[in-house]
Amino acid sequence: MYLPFLYELRARGVPVGTTEAVQLARALKAGLHEQSLDGFYHVARALLVHREGHLDDFDQAFLKVFRGVEVESKKVQDELLEWLKKAMPIADQLTDEERALLENLDPEELQKLFEKRLEEQKERHDGGNKWIGTAGTSPFGHSGKAARQGIRVGGPGGGRSAIKTADARLYQGYRQDLTLDVRQMQLALRKLRTYVRIGGDEELDLEGTIAATAKNAGELEVVVRPPRRPNTRVILMMDVGGSMDPFALLCSRLFSAAKKSTHFKELRTYYFHNCVYGRVYETERFTDPVRIEDLLHECGPHYKLILVGDALMAPYELMSPGGALSYEGEERMEGISWLMRLRNHFRKSVWLNPEPPRYWEGNTIENIRGVFDMYPLTLEGLGEAMSHLLRTR
Amino acid sequence: MSEFARFTGTTTYLTSPSLESAVNCALALERPLLVRGEPGTGKTLLAEAVSAALDHELIRWNVKSTTRAQDGLYVYDTVQRLYDSRFQDKNVGDIRQYIKLGPMGEAFAAKKRVVLLIDEIDKADVEFPNDLLNELDRMRFTIDELQEEVAATQRPVVIITSNAEKELPDAFLRRCVFHFIDFPTPELMADIVRVHHPDLEDRLAEQAIEAFFELRAMKRLRKRPSTSELVDWIAVLRAAGVADVKLEAALPFLGTLLKKEQDLVAFADQLSGGKRWRS
Known part of the structure; x- marks a missing residue:
């Protein structure tokens, strides 16, 4: 339940990796979620999502994975701890280079997922069904085809309130599907x-000061110069x-x-x-x-x-x-x-x-x-x- | 993992479960907490509340457009030292007296655990957050002039605020626990208004809040009004003795809420049912 959720997030273009997974596991081990799905929702959101543009994706992934499932929270925790036992040594064994390599792999993997989803979308559109999710979330999205479509995952599912929160999709407005981002x-x-130096003298010219002071037979001569400007x-x-x-x-x-x-x-x-x-x-x-x-x-x-x-x-x-x-x-x-x-x-x-x-x-x-x-x-x-x-x- | 003090809000600062959860994650994992949200949602106040609730001292670092990462660690006052070297009253051989710790340096050097607020990090240069990565991760740095290391004995609670609009580098984001403060719901807004205007008539409060949220819902506004603008607007309405307001073309004192000329035009356009141009 835990790992599929992470992969679901990745599939939606939320960049979660080993770091996030280990962080989440540590938080859960510390009991931060207070053995409830509600708590899990909040903890996971704080640790897995890094920008408000992904909050909507998170809500959707959460819905998809946890909706309608009778979760015995104790079981979740056990499963997580089990996972933690297995995952921690691996994460620790990774050298920095290996970790860097892992990070580098991300774009390709995302690309694959994106292409797959784009295909899927076409099929469903042709079938006249409403496409669930947004193909545009991938950093590789192209304009036009992947229109941002708000979905109504309908019906009261007997879920708990975390599900309801996710269902409300409050963060839809913050999505940002960027190709080449502004940054x-x-x-x-x-x-x-x-840069050139122009304008008022505001900056200490250290080398100039040393030179001038030496010339001045050790008597201090402070030299200032204008700061660099574009x-x-x-x-x-x-x-x-x-x-x-x-x-x-x-x-x-x-x-x-x-x-x-x-x-x-x-x-x-x-x-x-x-x-x-x-x-x-x-x-x-x-x-x-x-x-x-x-x-x-x-x-x-x-x-x-x-x-x-x-x-x-x-x-x-x-x-x-x-x-x-x-x-x-x-x-x-x-x-x-x-x-x-x-x-x-x-x-x-x-x-x-x-x-x-x-x-x-x-x-x-x-x-x-x-x-x-x-x-x-x-x-x-x-x-x-x-x-x-x-x-x- | 050892027990840690949990944050549950203070009497004057209302929290939500998700905010508490984010703060507690940051406390337990000893990671910086990045708080984003629209202006006027209480990002900075959160640091004060955390500091009060946990009874830790609060150290503020207000970031400006000229702030460099180095400023937060320490500043070496070379000019003072040079000047002092001309007189014999101070021992200029002691570099220590010319090293002044910045807010981050102070937080690391503190004997007790403190709360470090890095306010409005997005105001500085685009590279600024990246320059802080190492120090935030390891909670230690070296003063080159002294060959001395300043290391935090008690990792400070770091709270970083940023405006919603600006992009921060990915590497930086990965290291933070993230929380996005939502804009207050109408119910919460009513409470906030009541705090600022305790003796306000219910009818005016209701109408003003309704008009305010309708205004915010307009898609074409460049700068949507926030809490502080609503509070000001109500103050103006009361001062002028306006008894009731409705969202019509003649909304009184609109200038208090909308501060851009395009927004005023867009507002008039929308109400008169004018033609919509491409947004």
């Missing part, structure tokens, strides 16, 4: 930091609408990661549709246009330019002077020329593409890759792109 992106973006200026331009819709979530996450990053001296964000033509926009609804001319005038070549888009469009939209449809006059220039202009202005630029690299041949992506260095919008690609932006030519 991971934030960490990747952190690579871009560089010095990276970034322009983020994002393709929205049309073929980018499937990636909207991913892009909005990159966006919030960039916005949350405090280590940029300046971050400018703009939107465009399909390709950059004469102007970009400050909002997703394409209001507040900013002319590229003005932008290049304001921002020197030391800004780092990050473009995000699938780079997929009809060839004429990129190659013919009238591709932008809505513009006239001086802005009647091919999209590709505008891109080249951006590329030539900034010393460092990069294009992030959410389309997987296997689709990068034989379409407009190929053309745009001729202009910009392109990286896939994955955690790895993001990291590489950031390194590229830092490299000095």
Whole structure:
């Protein structure tokens, strides 16, 4: 009853491992659950769940495993103690490396489980039954298919109140089914930091002080210097609408990661549709246009330019002077020329593409890759792109 | 496992079984307790209650955006030492007097078991929690300048609070006992309101709480009002002599509850049955 519960949790994407299992066993041995299912529910929740996004999964797993089962709590404890006896030595024998290895295995295993569940979901949907659970919980979930569906596990099951608590599914609102989460992106973006010392003198320069004091024949000479401040200026331009819709979530996450990053001296964000033509926009609804001319005038070549888009469009939209449809006059220039202009202005630029690299041949992506260095919008690609932006030519 | 003091709440701090259970797990397993929840749900007060109930001293560490992990352990005042070296009144050879323990250092060094509150850990840099992992695990650290180790004889009870919205690193989360403080139910909210406004008319209290929860239920609000805003709002209503409120377009003193312009717009929109745009 105990182990299946842990696996049920894992299947739902709650990352419980050996550590959590051993912790729970220790807590139960200490009698923290007071030999009741209620107590077990609370103890297990405190120890197995680490973020509120998983509380809903926990409730569902708890329901599935413990619903309708007449639990003799004494038996549960015995079973657990038995398990503990077996499990503890194994856990102790693990060396740190082995443990690290175990942790590393998790994603693959999760992936398998996720795929399996996705299959299952299709079947049940076709059958017209309501899918129980949410396929989107896996960290590998993709948008669209795995719609978050609240389930009604119906009927009063004669359960005790822990079951009722779980049944109420109070934490549904806190679910967060993330692919590449904001934090991971934030960490990747952190690579871009560089610092300079400007502003008021607030920090003790230890080496400077020693040198100055020595020069001063031992008479103390305190040297202070300004603290380090971030010095990276970034322009983020994002393709929205049309073929980018499937990636909207991913892009909005990159966006919030960039916005949350405090280590940029300046971050400018703009939107465009399909390709950059004469102007970009400050909002997703394409209001507040900013002319590229003005932008290049304001921002020197030391800004780092990050473009995000699938780079997929009809060839004429990129190659013919009238591709932008809505513009006239001086802005009647091919999209590709505008891109080249951006590329030539900034010393460092990069294009992030959410389309997987296997689709990068034989379409407009190929053309745009001729202009910009392109990286896939994955955690790895993001990291590489950031390194590229830092490299000095 | 040895017996440990159990936490069952205090006279002024109401607990729930799940909260008690989480605190007791943290006590028994000697792990940090991470408390998350919306603002105004009493996260910080929990540490005070635990400290009062167990009769341990409370050491606070209020984290700010500039806080570094090192600050919590100890600070070595080099400048003071340099200055003192110019005069002969102090023995600058004794580094000890220039080492000042931070809140975490103090908690480890304490003779008796203490409660250490690390408040609003999410305010600091993203890497901050990771920098604390080792110290929290082993409950000891070394002062490099003295080549001395500060180790906790009595592992302190560590309570960490964090806002619901921010992400914390996985490695850090794994080491903590987790508890999410729910937003108060309407019944509990009524009790809370009564504590703040003991002589409030029942009818106004009911209406205000009802309007408040309906407002919170609105999906499009960026910042949902919390307990403290409700308490303020009721204070304003009473001061202005408003006798009854209903959730209509003209909710009096709406500014006390909704603090963002978009929210006020969204509110007006929703009530007038305006067109819904993509959320």
